Amino acid sequence: MTASPYSDAPSVRAREFDVLGALRRRVLASIGATTGWLCLVLLYLAFWATRFTLFQSIVVVVVSLLVLAAILLGAWVSFGLGFARRWDR
Numbered sequence: 001m002t003a004s005p006y007s008d009a010p011s012v013r014a015r016e017f018d019v020l021g022a023l024r025r026r027v028l029a030s031i032g033a034t035t036g037w038l039c040l041v042l043l044y045l046a047f048w049a050t051r052f053t054l055f056q057s058i059v060v061v062v063v064s065l066l067v068l069a070a071i072l073l074g075a076w077v078s079f080g081l082g083f084a085r086r087w088d089r
Helices: 012-051 054-088
Strands: none
Touching: 012 054
């Protein structure tokens, strides 16, 4: 199934490349978000954690990790649901 040269409809192979682009963006976003989270946690522990007790500092780090996990999970679930739509047909 390819598009005719006179139509604006993309070919089937164009969707394959879009999947690879979406995958690449999510992998780069995951790496960037994890690196950013790690830098922020290290800065927090180095400069701002002295005002809190050990338990409060652990809670701040765990909650920030849960927020990071929720963001990344949302990005990857949306990617996976794109494949579920194809299988539904």
